[in-house]
Amino acid sequence: MQLQHLPYTPLRITSGFGPRKTNIAGASTYHLGVDLGTDKSKPYTATDGGPVTAVLPGTVISNYYNVIRGWVLLIDHGTIDGQNIKTLYQHLRQSGRPVGTKVLAGEVIANMGNTGVGAQLHLHFELRVNNTCVDPEPYLKNIKEVKNMGNITLDQAKKIVKEKVGVDDNTIQYLLFYKYGETLIKKIAVAVQ
Ligand SMILES: [Zn+2]
Structure with a gap:
């Protein structure tokens, strides 16, 4: 399984997948995704980090807000290599593309934000294989565009x-x-x- 596009460019992982210590109330101690930092070369504000993009073609199946996650989008990419692939994008600046929207890899789905529990502007990104979160880092680093x-x-x-x-x-x-x-x-x- 290969992702076709980064969820945010450039790729700058500020917190990896797995167990972690945190002093942010409400933030998880087992990190089910990776946190991606903002593009420092751009004049983004503290609440808007610019475009977040779909990593594969798919359909938006969930778009909601809660106090922990902030604005969230969940995209179903269907079956790839016999497994269901979904991706989740969290702490978005605003409500992203509506449920039912079909998106292409690389299509803008929302903007990076700081909604929900988060120390600062970042994107929390999850990769779910058969509805289990796996470490997205090797997949993100294996994208052709990142290499080329x-x-x-x-x-x-x-x-x-x-x-x-x-x-x-x-x-x-x-x-x-x-x-x-x-x-x-x-x-x-x-x-x-
Ligand atoms: Zn996170």
């Missing part, structure tokens, strides 16, 4: 996509801000380079 994207900048990626794919600025803006996010632009650029 290298140091390509967004501007370089836009230029390559414009010239080689032949799309205009409006289409680029649409892909960037409305539907997919910059990781997909970079992915296309790497593919057509």
Whole structure:
């Protein structure tokens, strides 16, 4: 099973999967996911860390708020290699894509936030295989784009996509801000380079 896209770019794991000590009331001592830190190169605010993206194609099956998790999205990716795969995205800034929405890998589903119990802005990400949480870290590090994207900048990626794919600025803006996010632009650029 391979994930096709990062839930947040760049990949910066601030807390791993498994047992941990915490002094945050209400935070779990057995961590069922990984925490991803915000992109420090961007001028994000304390409550908005920018786009969170789906790791595989799937359908939003749950979208809710509670005081511990904050805003949460759960996506069902169906059966892959004989196992049901779901992913969960937590502490989102706001209510994300509605239940029933079909999403593509890399599609923006919400923004990183700090809702619920959390010391600071971050994304809590869970990978569930047959409804059991497993450590997502090896899967995140095995994504092709993480290995291949290298140091390509967004501007370089836009230029390559414009010239080689032949799309205009409006289409680029649409892909960037409305539907997919910059990781997909970079992915296309790497593919057509
Ligand atoms: Zn967490």
